[in-house]
Amino acid sequence: MSFTVFEQAPARLNRSELAVPGSSPRFLEKAAQGDADVVFLDLEDAVAPDEKEKARQNIIQALNDLDWSGKTVSMRINGLDTHYMYRDLVEVLEGAPDKLDLIMIPKVGTAADVYTVDCIVSQIETATKAKKRIGLEMIIETALGMANIHEIAAASKRNESLHFGVADYAASTKAATVGIGGPNPNYGVLTDPAEDGSRDYHWGDMWHYAIARMVVAARAHGLRPLDGPFGNIKDPDGYTAQARRAMVLGCEGKWAIHPSQVELANAIFTPTEKDIAQARAILDAMEQANKEGRGAVTLDGKLIDIASIKQAQVLVNKAEQIAGK
Ligand code: GLV
Ligand code: MG
Numbered sequence: 001m002s003f004t005v006f007e008q009a010p011a012r013l014n015r016s017e018l019a020v021p022g023s024s025p026r027f028l029e030k031a032a033q034g035d036a037d038v039v040f041l042d043l044e045d046a047v048a049p050d051e052k053e054k055a056r057q058n059i060i061q062a063l064n065d066l067d068w069s070g071k072t073v074s075m076r077i078n079g080l081d082t083h084y085m086y087r088d089l090v091e092v093l094e095g096a097p098d099k100l101d102l103i104m105i106p107k108v109g110t111a112a113d114v115y116t117v118d119c120i121v122s123q124i125e126t127a128t129k130a131k132k133r134i135g136l137e138m139i140i141e142t143a144l145g146m147a148n149i150h151e152i153a154a155a156s157k158r159n160e161s162l163h164f165g166v167a168d169y170a171a172s173t174k175a176a177t178v179g180i181g182g183p184n185p186n187y188g189v190l191t192d193p194a195e196d197g198s199r200d201y202h203w204g205d206m207w208h209y210a211i212a213r214m215v216v217a218a219r220a221h222g223l224r225p226l227d228g229p230f231g232n233i234k235d236p237d238g239y240t241a242q243a244r245r246a247m248v249l250g251c252e253g254k255w256a257i258h259p260s261q262v263e264l265a266n267a268i269f270t271p272t273e274k275d276i277a278q279a280r281a282i283l284d285a286m287e288q289a290n291k292e293g294r295g296a297v298t299l300d301g302k303l304i305d306i307a308s309i310k311q312a313q314v315l316v317n318k319a320e321q322i323a324g325k
Contacts, residue, residue: 014161015254015269018040019040019076021047022075036256036262043059045106056087064095068099073101101134105117106168109142118158140162140164150217153217163225167229179231183203187203226251226253227255230254279316
């Protein structure tokens with residue numbers, strides 16, 4: 001029903017989400033000291049099969065010994081189609097109780113995948129008398145996951161965010177890609193000839209549909225949508241352009257696969273001073289109109305609708321969250 005109200009995921013700051021391989025104690029230490037809003041400790045693709053067990057131990061140690069305050073800490077488990085996944089959950093959640101905030105599930109294909117993880121996490125939380133309730137992040141990175149995205153988004157009350165895993169998604173859909181998460185020169189529009197016969201070629205954004213679909217599914221269910229990796233760590237301008245596209249479509253933040261990308265994401269997903277001032281002016285105008293018993297709210301001679309007021313409130317809340325970090 002259209003008046004069904006979905007609870008909003010806890011309001012966590014999620015402008016940047018740094019991926020850190022669990023196999024590297026040095027990188028784990030650096031991540032704890034860095035500026036990422038969310039850090040995900042990776043047991044999946046950044047860790048070779050014969051390093052999985054050691055990586056779990058490194059993560060347990062890092063969670064217990066390092067200071068993660070001021071950050072949200074997540075752990076990417078292995079996929080449900082591997083034999084690592086259940087031990088990832090059992091070993092780390094029992095070895096470092098009440099330390100993780102989130103579990104990230106890769107290659108989610110169906111709502112039942114989310115249910116499976118929810119079930120195991122619930123059992124461990126009960127058995128360990130956990131005080132913290134773990135949230136779930138789902139990577140949408142297969143054709144099946146993208147097809148079932150709405151059911152996945154609604155699959156658990158623990159759900160907090162959806163992530164676009166562009167690398168695996170390209171592999172799954174057999175898309176022709178050049179670099180991870182960037183544009184492809186073959187995806188463009190050739191304009192009709194101008195009077196002098198010249199034609200322009202405009203590169204397009206081949207990920208537009210996937211990201212827009214994810215944003216809709218996430219927002220409809222009160223979750224945060226996040227753009228995934230950008231592979232070329234030597235191209236900050238390319239990263240920035242992709243992050244801006246994601247931001248414009250409604251994403252809350254973007255992954256950083258290298259610490260140098262954290263600062264870029266934090267800057268792009270932080271509202272500008274001008275936007276904050278405008279949002280505050282809208283809220284002040286609304287308050288003034290309420291006091292005076294006026295129904296219509298105007299600012300600088302323009303009528304302000306309810307949608308603008310809601311957006312202004314979201315923006316001001318986020319600015320306060322950032323200021324309080
Ligand atoms: C992330 O996991 C990706 O495949 O892009
Ligand atoms: Mg992946």
